Amino acid sequence: MTIFHSLNTSASALTAQRLRMDIVSANIANAQTTRAVLNEDGTYEPYRRKMVSFAPRKESFAAILQRARGADQRLGEGVSVRQIVNDQTPFKEVYNPIHPDANEQGYVQLPNVDPLKEMVDLMSATRSYEANITSLNASKNMLLKALEIGK
Numbered sequence: 001m002t003i004f005h006s007l008n009t010s011a012s013a014l015t016a017q018r019l020r021m022d023i024v025s026a027n028i029a030n031a032q033t034t035r036a037v038l039n040e041d042g043t044y045e046p047y048r049r050k051m052v053s054f055a056p057r058k059e060s061f062a063a064i065l066q067r068a069r070g071a072d073q074r075l076g077e078g079v080s081v082r083q084i085v086n087d088q089t090p091f092k093e094v095y096n097p098i099h100p101d102a103n104e105q106g107y108v109q110l111p112n113v114d115p116l117k118e119m120v121d122l123m124s125a126t127r128s129y130e131a132n133i134t135s136l137n138a139s140k141n142m143l144l145k146a147l148e149i150g151k
Contacts, residue, residue, distance in 0.1 A: 003143060010136040012057060012078030017129040019081055020052045024122045031113040034101045044101065047111040049087035054079050087112055 027049050030036065036047035057077035089112045097106030 003146075006139040007136060009078040010132045010139065012080060013132040014129060014136070016052075016054055016079050016081050017125045017132065020125040021122060021129070023050050023052050023084060024118050024125065026050065027113050028115060028118050028122075031111055031115055031118075033111060034099075034108060036111070046091050046109050047113065049089070049111065049113045051085050051087055053082045053085055055082035056080075 030047040033047040035044040037045040039045055057080045091109040091112050093107045094110055095106055096102055096108045099108045102108045
């Protein structure tokens with residue numbers, strides 16, 4: 001473990017939450033996009049909601065070596081984005097026969113994006129981001145105080 005371990009852990013979480021906020025923003029921006037993907041048969045598919053999947057960072061060589069030596073400290077290595085997945089819930093169907101993308105029955109397929117759910121995700125990501133900023137600042141202040149001891 002180095003003195004920068006807590007800073008690196010907080011930095012990885014900040015990066016992951018920033019990507020999560022970007023994905024939520026893209027979902028909100030495309031909440032009414034009916035022509036996002038062109039299928040092989042020439043038809044368009046609406047925008048599909050995207051979600052971020054997090055995972056712990058892989059173990060570093062130093063952590064494996066420490067465990068092999070018997071000094072297993074089980075420190076976290078931070079978080080990383082495992083993948084960005086598409087939400088497979090069905091599209092919303094709205095009756096609007098004058099819409100250019102309406103089918104023969106007059107229904108239009110709209111994206112499976114729920115603005116309320118996206119706002120909750122955005123608030124959660126923002127709160128996590130703020131918590132990690134607080135943790136980062138606390139670690140920075142402790143390191144600065146440790147440097148002052150040597151004066």
